[in-house]
Amino acid sequence: MRSGRRAACAIALAGAAALALPACAPHRLAPPALEEGQVRARFVRALAERAERARAVEARVALWPHSASRGALPGAEAVLLLAAPDAFRLRVGSSFGTALDLGAHDDSVVAYVPSRRLAVRLGAAGESLGVRSPAAVVCRALGATWNPDAAAWAAPERSDSLLVVRWLEDGDSLALGVGTSGLPRWARIARPDGPALDVRYPAWSWVDGASWPTGVALSDGGGRFQVECRLRHVRFAARPDRRRLAVVTPADAGRLGWLGLRRALERLEEL
């Protein structure tokens, strides 16, 4: 129904424009639809450029979370280190210090909250979070390094101006919407009977010889919670600095499990 209304509006607008515009205005013809092969070729070339750079990325990130039930939540700033394919560090803070230092490598996650001297170390974070190799998922989401297999490109769907490809990886089902530029517009990863992650790429920038996603919106499959990320000062390095990727927790920091950390954060409001 909504798409029907949209189409009706578009038709009405087009009609009004046709009446209002002088007939002598230069004609603008819509570009011909790209062949699927051309889109794929552009995608593969751009992906290769991103994948190479995603091995060592540093950026400043503004984060705006949004809850379906509560609306806009307090935003935050962070520094992001990305070391694709399977490591990242995110330090969330402000002028007054670090709120959360989060690092992940493959299936292990370390989180540290300096203001409370609380640390979490999870060796098999995927089990706790319900996501296989969470670090790899974050790397792929933020670097847009989704890589559909050849079979996925054999029969892509069309959705508006996008090509949509679908494929399976280790039981996860993935889908990717690719624009005519060859850049991803959205991606979705879902586990059977598990959580889903939707990623949108509303903004891209040309950084150091490659298109890089500088606007990324992450949301759970149900749309209950979303984080809009805006990246700036994106820099690439030849190789990642593994020391900088490691979250160091003081020896006297309290140790919690994942659920313990969540409970502790919830209790902070009562202090």
Next chain:
Amino acid sequence: MTPRTAAAAALLVALLPAPCRAAAPADSAATRPPLVATRALVRRLAASGRAEVSLTRESVDPLSGRAVRLRGRLVLEPPDRVRLDFPDTGERVTLRSDGGEWLQRSLQQMLRLDPAHVAPALRWWRLFLDRGGDRFRERSFGPKEFVVVPRDPAAGGDSVRVVLGAGGLPAQVRVGGPGEEAVYRLADWRFSPARGRADFVLEAPPGVQVIQVP
């Protein structure tokens, strides 16, 4: 409130600028002698009503290892008003017993804080606003250097190191633990009559989203 919502809000509120983060015991009647570390400041504040001081926050970025300097201004008015302005970043914070605001220009947002959010940070700022002897104890390291800790052992082991300068006024406040240490250098103290609560209430500039912290 969902756990995720609460967690996100709590993380940010925990960053409210305070000399240190540990919870302090509740206020009580001033029966102990005032702290030497803040005695001159508290006396002059009581006499004038308002203090302003130039502030430089120095810390080391834990990721890059680079020194970070942030210049700003601190304003204090007894019994419960604190204001911090950082012109370079456009960041402003006000704390009062009845709440506060935190303007973050880089995020185009202003957080409204209720008394419960503000209380932990404000209790520490009261170290500079009133006698403080009932809630804190101090150890001296010479005539001009003191370490102040909460009297309540349940408040944790955090401490504030205060170095006094001219006129016995705080010239340096060192806070935070390993890896998160910050030094606030205070210079050019000025005292004047109080302007009142209105000077400690922020209005959101046009285009800035106001968010009530859950």
